[in-house]
Amino acid sequence: MKAARVFTTVDTHTGGNPTRTVISGLPKLQGETMAEKMLHMQKEYDWIRTLLMYEPRGHDVMSGALVVEPCHPEADVGVIYIETGGYLPMCGHDTIGLCTALVETGMIPVSEPLTRLKLDTPAGLVEVDIEVEQGKAKEVSFTNIPAFLYKQDVTVTVEGIGPVTCDLAYGGNFYAITDARALGLELVPANAATIVDTAVRIRKAINQAVEVVHPAKPFIRGLTHVEFYTNPSTQGADVKNTVVVPPGGIDRSPCGTGTSAKLATLFAKGQIGIGEPFVHESIVGSLFTGTVLATAEEGGLQAVVTRIAGSAWLTGKHTIFYHPEDELAHGFLLIPAATDH
Template sequence: MDGLKEIIGDVALREPIKCVDMHTTGEPTRIIYSGYPNLTGTLLEQRAQALTEYDHIRKRLMFEPRGHWDMYGAILRPDTELVASGKADMGVLFTHNEGYSTMCGHATIALGRFLVDADESIFPRGKKLRYDKDISSFHLSLHVPSGPLEVTVPALPNGKSDPSRPVSFLSVPSFATGVSVKIPLSPEYRWPELGDRTFITADFSYGGAFYCIVDAEELGFSGRLADVELGKMDHASKQLKAAVNANPDLSFCTKHPITKEMSYLYSIMIVDTSLRAGHGSEENDTSGLDHAGEETGLCFFANQQIDRSPTGGAVAARVALAYNQGKLSVGQRRTYHSLLSQRTGMGGFTGSVIEALPSSSEQPHVRVRVEGSAHYTGMFTAVVEEKDGLGRTGFALHQLEGCQR
């Protein structure tokens, strides 16, 4: 801000918001740590208030000209009910192109590093973090809208985060809600690759948000994820999501047993269990856990936003689904790739079942450990110049009337 004043002089700049940008396997996290308006109440109440009163700020920070359609953000919330009770060290609200997520694994991985590195003015409880000398790591609890996440951040001797080792978090209780569910597709919800089929079969699982998990070949794509036509898969996933949301008979697939705010379909995760990175992910595995292979996924979430990372919440959901199906046991881990990590051999997440939890449901609940790496990309102060009408709320070019991408 001060540097900008030196360049442009006495021009009126308003509403400065300070941000740090990071990426987790290429998926951005814009961490908003100063300048966001005050929010009150529980974290879910703060989420609702952000939507009703300050959504223009979300658009300003996520959309053009400061961001783009696939930008992702995290708003630090130091005052939540779990922070007040000592059950969490920091709260956070997650933002995307449509609104506010209930869970985000890639952002949690980035936030782990950022919070360990942040000074006391940003993270008042930072000096009280638990340090585990046996693994040279800090432990912190992050309060996200779906519940608390236990985050482990490797540290250097100087007390800062270690970028050479992965951050991990323990998921909220995760569980499958529908296995091999038949989804009828009336004419308005079909896509060309289906041919004359009138239904598809998919699975549903929860990892802090609800995911519909479907094989690429089941959608009609014979090349699966080895030969991706993003535009066509975007259309198919959008149609499938609309079909699920319009069918009351499928509401059980996205019904959270406790919290109504979680009960909606967040994402379509298109998977290919045959596609591996081929870079020897298992060779560098020092966890001591039994490795149970690899798979690749393409995640469309929110308003058809594409995740560059393997999607941490979906890793928890997919591990819970595999456990439900008897394909993954406690103590086994699996590597999950996005298109980016599969093509480059860099940045795959690993997921493992840490424990089976007691549950009154017929479906088993598990706690999942998700591991991945995040890195800093920059920092900036977002401002609004007094006469800048476009920059105040931001825009998405392809959403303007008569524009399509």
């Protein structure tokens, strides 16, 4: 039977976490800003997100980048970030995966040894440097939108756990940055189920107790991610982290926007300085490097501009068919949807 819609994607992984870059098949989205286009996508075409992210074509931590026309006059490419749990104003590992796909499939003009791009994202304009060697994107680094410590030392009572203290920080998404050692939580793959369960409980408690709203972009609201940290396992790393994304999956990468949020927190506490390199390790041992470039101000809060670097690999190119007659056409999940943000 002929498909009603066809989507073409280029898939990559960044530090073990997937990005599905959608390069054709998308509808024309309305809006004068990328945030408006994201909201239009969410309202009118969310079935495309679930088709591409959910099973049987995706899985509980599938993530993606929709390539669209930019709105910002300085931007080269517009992008909307999607995942199993919904929409993201900004995503670091997806930015690295997207730019790797754009370079290595020839979708943009490439200059060696350095290709520069400006991405129009719902969170703002993001400048990207791509180190290219013989057509391969060796490393992608991006200057993120301003990151900031939102609330320090927030203590909430978590069901089944008790009092938990964390820092709430923004790096493109809101994070509850939580010391795993204080919870007796070892950040290893064998503990994945416990890590997710603990994070979901913490996220729910925070969203019930604390109003979390971006001071300059009120469409960004609610705590979405929980970022546990502990001592590093890999030589050269400064901190090991594990980020739980909505509705309840573990980021395999060190998490780009989570690294920005961590840097903002460390800087606000006087634990890192401008220009000091910071190496972030993931639960699977992959690494991102982050640096605070400068201070900034965001909606009346002290913020920092950070630069995050990592690498991605192409894993495949896919043609995905949509058949409305298929009773599972819009996909399904075997985990509960997140309803607490």
